[in-house]
Amino acid sequence: MIIENLRKLKTNLGLLVLGVLLAFFGCTVYHELSPAGAGRFPFSHDVHVTKLGQDCESCHPGCRESNDAGMPKLAACKTCHRGAEQYAKYIEPFVRDGRLSLSTVTNVPEDVIFSHKLHSGKGINCESCHRGITGSGAITAELKVSKDDCLSCHGKANLSSECQICHKVINREWAPPSHARGWERAHGYAVRESRDFPSEYRCKMCHLDSECQSCHQTQQPRDHTNFFRRRGHGIAAGMDRRRCLTCHKTDLCTSCHESNAPRTHTGSFGSPRSRHCLMCHFPLSGQSCFVCHKTDSSHRAQAAPIPNDGRHRGVGDEQCRSCHSPYMKHPDPGEQCRRCHI
Amino acid sequence: MDLTAQKEAEIKKKSFPIHGSYFIRYRLRFADGEWELLNYSQLSLDLGDPERHKVTGHVFSLSTSSLGERRDDGARMPAGIDDTYHISREFHHRGKTYEARSRSRLGYCYIDIHRLGFVKKIRLGRQLVYETPEPAHFDGALVTTERIRSLKSLEFTFYGGLPIHSFEASRTGDFLAGLFTNIRPWTGGKVQTSFARVEDELESGKREDNHLALSIWQRFDLGLGLHLQYERLNDNDGDLLFRANYEAPVADFGVNASYYQLFETKREFSTEFDPCFSSLRELYSYWQARFAAHKGWTEHFLAEAGFELRQLRRKRDESTYNHEFKRYFTILSLFDLPIEDLTFSLNGDLWDSEAKSGDNWTIGGDLDYEVGRKFKVSLGSAYSLFEYDYFSDMERDDVRTYYVKLRFRPVKVLTLGLRYDLEDDDFEIYHRVQADLKVAF
Numbered sequence: 154m155i156i157e158n159l160r161k162l163k164t165n166l167g168l169l170v171l172g173v174l175l176a177f178f179g180c181t182v183y184h185e186l187s188p189a190g191a192g193r194f195p196f197s198h199d200v201h202v203t204k205l206g207q208d209c210e211s212c213h214p215g216c217r218e219s220n221d222a223g224m225p226k227l228a229a230c231k232t233c234h235r236g237a238e239q240y241a242k243y244i245e246p247f248v249r250d251g252r253l254s255l256s257t258v259t260n261v262p263e264d265v266i267f268s269h270k271l272h273s274g275k276g277i278n279c280e281s282c283h284r285g286i287t288g289s290g291a292i293t294a295e296l297k298v299s300k301d302d303c304l305s306c307h308g309k310a311n312l313s314s315e316c317q318i319c320h321k322v323i324n325r326e327w328a329p330p331s332h333a334r335g336w337e338r339a340h341g342y343a344v345r346e347s348r349d350f351p352s353e354y355r356c357k358m359c360h361l362d363s364e365c366q367s368c369h370q371t372q373q374p375r376d377h378t379n380f381f382r383r384r385g386h387g388i389a390a391g392m393d394r395r396r397c398l399t400c401h402k403t404d405l406c407t408s409c410h411e412s413n414a415p416r417t418h419t420g421s422f423g424s425p426r427s428r429h430c431l432m433c434h435f436p437l438s439g440q441s442c443f444v445c446h447k448t449d450s451s452h453r454a455q456a457a458p459i460p461n462d463g464r465h466r467g468v469g470d471e472q473c474r475s476c477h478s479p480y481m482k483h484p485d486p487g488e489q490c491r492r493c494h495i
Numbered sequence: 496m497d498l499t500a501q502k503e504a505e506i507k508k509k510s511f512p513i514h515g516s517y518f519i520r521y522r523l524r525f526a527d528g529e530w531e532l533l534n535y536s537q538l539s540l541d542l543g544d545p546e547r548h549k550v551t552g553h554v555f556s557l558s559t560s561s562l563g564e565r566r567d568d569g570a571r572m573p574a575g576i577d578d579t580y581h582i583s584r585e586f587h588h589r590g591k592t593y594e595a596r597s598r599s600r601l602g603y604c605y606i607d608i609h610r611l612g613f614v615k616k617i618r619l620g621r622q623l624v625y626e627t628p629e630p631a632h633f634d635g636a637l638v639t640t641e642r643i644r645s646l647k648s649l650e651f652t653f654y655g656g657l658p659i660h661s662f663e664a665s666r667t668g669d670f671l672a673g674l675f676t677n678i679r680p681w682t683g684g685k686v687q688t689s690f691a692r693v694e695d696e697l698e699s700g701k702r703e704d705n706h707l708a709l710s711i712w713q714r715f716d717l718g719l720g721l722h723l724q725y726e727r728l729n730d731n732d733g734d735l736l737f738r739a740n741y742e743a744p745v746a747d748f749g750v751n752a753s754y755y756q757l758f759e760t761k762r763e764f765s766t767e768f769d770p771c772f773s774s775l776r777e778l779y780s781y782w783q784a785r786f787a788a789h790k791g792w793t794e795h796f797l798a799e800a801g802f803e804l805r806q807l808r809r810k811r812d813e814s815t816y817n818h819e820f821k822r823y824f825t826i827l828s829l830f831d832l833p834i835e836d837l838t839f840s841l842n843g844d845l846w847d848s849e850a851k852s853g854d855n856w857t858i859g860g861d862l863d864y865e866v867g868r869k870f871k872v873s874l875g876s877a878y879s880l881f882e883y884d885y886f887s888d889m890e891r892d893d894v895r896t897y898y899v900k901l902r903f904r905p906v907k908v909l910t911l912g913l914r915y916d917l918e919d920d921d922f923e924i925y926h927r928v929q930a931d932l933k934v935a936f
Contacts, residue, residue, distance in 0.1 A: 334794075391775070
């Protein structure tokens with residue numbers, strides 16, 4: 154009991170240490186990969202819009218009348234913040250082509266067709282899409298208007314979700330560059346990533362459920378040859394059964410093994426003279442034969458019983474060979490005779 | 496958006512789209528005077544557009560029929576792992592449900608009801624929940640709530656019903672239910688907690704298992720994705736999985752690594768948590784690490800290689816279905832050289848087992864040539880050597896395979912395929928001829 158508890162404690166401690174290490178690793182990598190300051194622009198819409206009551210167009214001129222968002226020029230800030238040059242060092246990293254921008258939030262890909270004017274003209278106010286922006290203390294990636302947001306709104310308005318509504322180049326026939334070479338082999342990672350982050354639905358943007366099934370149900374992995382089907386799959390399952398479970402989820406092994414004999418089971422296999430017993434016995438293995446023969450007892454009767462006479466009574470397994478050695482066909486060390494010879 | 500696209504979009508807006516595919520295959524296998532002809536078909540349908548329609552659906556069904564065969568008494572060509580039709584005379588089992596010449600199976604059949612206030616989706620019917628660490632295939636209901644934006648996009652999913660075990664005759668005593676939550680607490684991160692309860696009536700008695708899991712994902716803008724997952728089954732530590740994936744498309748380079756550990760010996764559980772136990776018995780505690788990378792040079796070369804290592808916690812657990820091994824694999828590909836649309840690839844795979852049994856390696860090559868996106872011809876060959884140790888003496892099986900495959904796509908919706916395989920192993924020469932037709936709409 155104490156040993157068991159110690160073992161559990163050791164496992165839990167191991168987990169804790171691993172968790173801490175991974176958290177540390179994660180934070181470090183995150184810190185290393187994020188360019189300083191790039192993920193957060195210290196501008197408060199809360200102060201400017203909610204507290205000071207400024208209209209969006211005060212800083213984003215023409216955003217309701219043009220396609221783009223009218224990102225502010227530095228000069229726009231200076232109309233109020235006169236003589237505030239000390240803030241320039243905080244702002245300059247975010248100036249692109251003379252306008253303030255934060256690539257992770259404000260960038261609209263070249264392929265995307267989007268018009269602020271069109272949406273504004275339909276009576277959609279800014280916060281319908283830019284949710285939470287008026288109360289925000291800084292510009293962060295959470296404020297980005299995602300594709301999900303677009304699709305969700307278009308869906309509610311019963312608008313088509315066809316690609317060409319919002320994209321110049323992308324359509325259902327267009328394949329991303331990643332699909333070019335070796336994609337058939339590599340796409341599993343992308344699918345898993347897509348599954349792990351369902352907000353993106355990257356695969357499902359173009360592919361339907363039926364497309365996955367039409368391939369995966371008709372194409373086997375390349376190592377599933379006829380030999381594999383008949384013999385090799387047992388070796389593969391012995392190596393890494395989790396790999397099999399990628400596709401085979403239910404009780405497939407049992408269903409097939411119950412109705413199909415291994416190819417070794419032909420001719421005299423199973424007869425008392427056959428050497429088939431060696432596959433399972435000497436030493437006794439609870440594995441290979443046990444796949445099918447879980448409850449067999451029939452072959453017990455086939456081994457000659459140990460005579461109940463004075464010479465045999467009380468003799469242990471290890472002593473059998475001292476008398477029987479010259480006559481025994483079994484190549485075993487004679488340690489488990491009584492398993493069959495009862 | 497041009498006018499044509501707008502018109503098309505308007506038409507599609509009003510319509511109720513039905514997409515899907517119908518696939519049919521005839522397969523002839525023959526070896527040593529025995530032969531078998533099978534017909535396999537599948538129908539897959541997606542009904543409606545989830546973004547626009549309140550109710551959508553999905554159906555996927557499979558059917559296999561035997562069109563004839565000639566077999567010896569020894570059942571030398573037993574049905575394989577891809578078949579649903581079993582005709583072997585040995586170990587014939589009357590209790591099975593598939594003693595028929597033809598067998599059909601319903602993979603999925605569900606309807607989705609979208610956007611019902613706080614409920615984002617209700618799914619009713621035969622379905623697969625694959626978002627959780629242990630997928631659940633069942634007949635029942637699933638409810639997903641909308642994300643609560645004020646609570647870091649928290650969302651809940653509940654599901655429950657009767658599990659599907661395709662090869663069981665009775666579902667008495669079987670039940671499953673579960674709940675999982677997703678939350679996105681920080682940028683690029685997602686945390687999932689899940690709970691599932693499964694009740695399964697097995698030959699050995701009834702199993703009632705509770706499964707708990709915690710998963711954390713983190714994605715970074717620069718192409719790095721991390722995934723950590725911990726599972727518990729009943730009162731036992733289950734397993735731990737850590738995965739990292741890095742992709743640099745500009746450099747045409749990517750790596751992925753994973754680490755998996757099973758903390759305690761896995762014995763009999765419900766089919767959902769260990770479908771292999773009845774055949775392969777205990778899975779002893781082990782850890783397994785995998786590393787793979789790919790790198791492309793220009794538009795013409797791509798190299799992929801990887802390494803995998805598995806170690807048992809206790810060496811003495813090494814047995815027929817619990818092995819330690821090292822695995823090495825590589826694929827080298829050449830694209831559009833010396834002529835456009837020609838692809839050549841060379842692949843190798845080596846399993847190096849610590850025990851006497853189980854070593855095997857394969858080396859193969861494939862050539863694909865595509866003509867005008869309509870016609871594609873592929874041919875290839877592979878050689879495999881399996882080494883294992885039954886009867887205390889080393890057994891080696893050589894397997895040589897050759898194939899040629901033709902694919903013709905005269906119009907967008909129709910694909911025709913023809914394939915021939917020849918396999919020469921130490922037991923027999925085996926042939927397979929296969930003709931496919933697929934209509935996608």
